[in-house]
Amino acid sequence: MRHAITALGIAVAVVAIYLAVQLFTPPPAEPDLGPQKSSAAGLFTVALAPEREPVPMNALHGWTVTVTTPDGAPVTDATLAIDGGMPAHGHGLPTAPTVGGHLGEGRYRVEGMRFNMGGLWELRVRVETPRGGDEAVFDLML
Amino acid sequence: MPGRRVLLGVLPALALLAACDPTALDEAERETVIGLSLSALPALPEDPSNRVADLPAAAAFGATLFFDTRLSADGRVACATCHQIDRQFQDDRPRGEGLGLTERRTMPLAGVAWSPFLFWDGRSDSLWAQALQPLEDPREHGFTRTALAHEIAARYGERYARIFGPLPALDHLPAAAGPRGSAAERAAWQAMAAADRAAVDRVFANAGKAIAAFERTLRHPETRFDRFAAALARGETPTGDAALDGLEREGLKLFIGKGACIDCHNGPRLTDEHFHNTGVPAVAGLPDDTGRAGAIGALETDPFNCLGPHSDAPAEACTALRFMVRQGAELVRAYKTPSLRGAASRPPYMHAGQYATLEAVIEHYATAPEPPAGRSELTGIVFTERGRKALIAFLKTLEP
Numbered sequence: 001m002r003h004a005i006t007a008l009g010i011a012v013a014v015v016a017i018y019l020a021v022q023l024f025t026p027p028p029a030e031p032d033l034g035p036q037k038s039s040a041a042g043l044f045t046v047a048l049a050p051e052r053e054p055v056p057m058n059a060l061h062g063w064t065v066t067v068t069t070p071d072g073a074p075v076t077d078a079t080l081a082i083d084g085g086m087p088a089h090g091h092g093l094p095t096a097p098t099v100g101g102h103l104g105e106g107r108y109r110v111e112g113m114r115f116n117m118g119g120l121w122e123l124r125v126r127v128e129t130p131r132g133g134d135e136a137v138f139d140l141m142l
Numbered sequence: 143m144p145g146r147r148v149l150l151g152v153l154p155a156l157a158l159l160a161a162c163d164p165t166a167l168d169e170a171e172r173e174t175v176i177g178l179s180l181s182a183l184p185a186l187p188e189d190p191s192n193r194v195a196d197l198p199a200a201a202a203f204g205a206t207l208f209f210d211t212r213l214s215a216d217g218r219v220a221c222a223t224c225h226q227i228d229r230q231f232q233d234d235r236p237r238g239e240g241l242g243l244t245e246r247r248t249m250p251l252a253g254v255a256w257s258p259f260l261f262w263d264g265r266s267d268s269l270w271a272q273a274l275q276p277l278e279d280p281r282e283h284g285f286t287r288t289a290l291a292h293e294i295a296a297r298y299g300e301r302y303a304r305i306f307g308p309l310p311a312l313d314h315l316p317a318a319a320g321p322r323g324s325a326a327e328r329a330a331w332q333a334m335a336a337a338d339r340a341a342v343d344r345v346f347a348n349a350g351k352a353i354a355a356f357e358r359t360l361r362h363p364e365t366r367f368d369r370f371a372a373a374l375a376r377g378e379t380p381t382g383d384a385a386l387d388g389l390e391r392e393g394l395k396l397f398i399g400k401g402a403c404i405d406c407h408n409g410p411r412l413t414d415e416h417f418h419n420t421g422v423p424a425v426a427g428l429p430d431d432t433g434r435a436g437a438i439g440a441l442e443t444d445p446f447n448c449l450g451p452h453s454d455a456p457a458e459a460c461t462a463l464r465f466m467v468r469q470g471a472e473l474v475r476a477y478k479t480p481s482l483r484g485a486a487s488r489p490p491y492m493h494a495g496q497y498a499t500l501e502a503v504i505e506h507y508a509t510a511p512e513p514p515a516g517r518s519e520l521t522g523i524v525f526t527e528r529g530r531k532a533l534i535a536f537l538k539t540l541e542p
Contacts, residue, residue, distance in 0.1 A: 058409050059184070060461050089405070089519060091472050094416045095465040112465030116414035117405045 039134035074106030179371030204356030215284035236495025242281035269354035286320030393536025421518030474516030
């Protein structure tokens with residue numbers, strides 16, 4: 001009898017702990033699909049836009065990156081690099097895109113982008129300037 | 143009238159059942175299915191590295207070369223020996239066999255011109271560069287490039303000249319010399335003047351360009367699945383042979399849904415034209431094979447790549463090479479996703495024919511075995527017995 005009560009007590013405690021964990025665990029982070037981001041350390045505002053919409057599957061295409069300071073002044077002397085992948089699948093981009101020099105008004109052209117599967121992609125834009133570097137991360141659902 | 147009453151009760155129930163038919167496609171699935179159909183295939187990509195890519199005379203000449211067994215060391219091996227015209231241009235063997243046994247499965251050729259990289263490991267960046275490699279591989283044609291140039295001069299001189307201009311002087315050159323031949327053939331090649339080697343390389347490259355022009359004409363035939371998708375695209379209910387049965391639709395839904403096959407087998411060719419490590423086992427007795435990782439160096443140093451002296455493309459047009467991923471752990475034992483069009487009737491499967499049946503392929507995806515090297519992208523998946531049958535039933539709707 002005593003064993004039964006102990007077992008019941010343990011079972012109740014387990015259920016209570018499980019419910020408490022469920023209650024206080026934050027929901028998984030939602031992808032932030034916005035086209036404009038503050039860089040990680042807040043040095044830049046970075047906008048990323050495809051040159052073709054909808055974004056094509058399995059075809060090389062270009063994107064435009066626009067870099068400004070947080071107060072909106074175009075950043076014209078940056079060196080940019082782009083990388084990314086599918087975190088859920090553990091693989092990177094199927095191509096190695098390149099980013100050209102400044103085109104005017106803080107705009108830079110990305111060449112050689114290609115996506116080879118549907119789902120959630122992550123794109124990381126690295127911005128280097130003489131005043132410092134920073135990175136902005138974008139989520140993209142295809 | 144108790145009978146009538148029962149019937150009246152049954153009809154709405156049946157309608158309700160149809161409404162929740164588990165094999166019915168929702169709107170998003172319908173769009174996905176239409177995107178897999180042949181009618182969604184983009185126009186044939188241009189090949190700027192091959193100026194005769196779309197010249198009919200070059201394609202016709204290429205067809206002649208493709209079936210010519212005399213372009214081999216023993217006069218018995220043609221491209222068509224392994225790429226058999228009545229077998230989807232493949233040979234049903236685990237590994238291709240010319241003069242000897244190769245290490246990889248012969249790939250079918252329909253739609254091959256849509257691939258940015260050729261071979262299972264993508265070690266060629268154009269169809270014409272691809273076509274050159276088996277000609278000199280000792281296990282395939284075992285031919286040499288001077289022998290090829292002599293053969294073209296002897297039998298096809300006029301056809302060649304009409305497409306590519308006059309042949310260079312060849313009479314003073316060795317009968318058999320090439321950089322991938324026997325020791326004697328390699329020595330003979332090295333002994334040739336640089337200008338002669340360049341002239342022979344030009345003829346060799348042009349033979350590849352003609353074969354490529356022919357291969358660009360090999361298209362995927364329409365399948366039952368395409369007729370099904372076409373009816374959906376028109377907003378009609380598929381009828382006749384376009385109507386997929388319940389099991390086939392179930393397989394289709396699994397393919398584009400929980401089975402996640404579509405992650406890699408996507409687009410109208412049912413391939414993402416990319417390279418993946420899916421943990422396919424190594425074949426015992428074969429040398430180490432690192433797949434895509436081992437192909438990058440070969441591709442970059444191939445004198446017949448898009449940036450080489452025999453390419454007709456300006457450097458900026460060599461996009462496959464320019465934007466190629468050159469390093470990273472995920473290249474190790476990564477192999478090209480094959481098209482699944484016609485796959486159901488061409489076992490065995492995988493890059494060295496490791497699996498004899500589609501059932502074995504599905505079991506591979508279910509269990510996601512540890513890869514021999516690198517990291518597999520598979521995580522394993524539970525397929526029911528019915529799900530496995532359904533997937534196979536769907537794959538059979540992709541038969542020509």
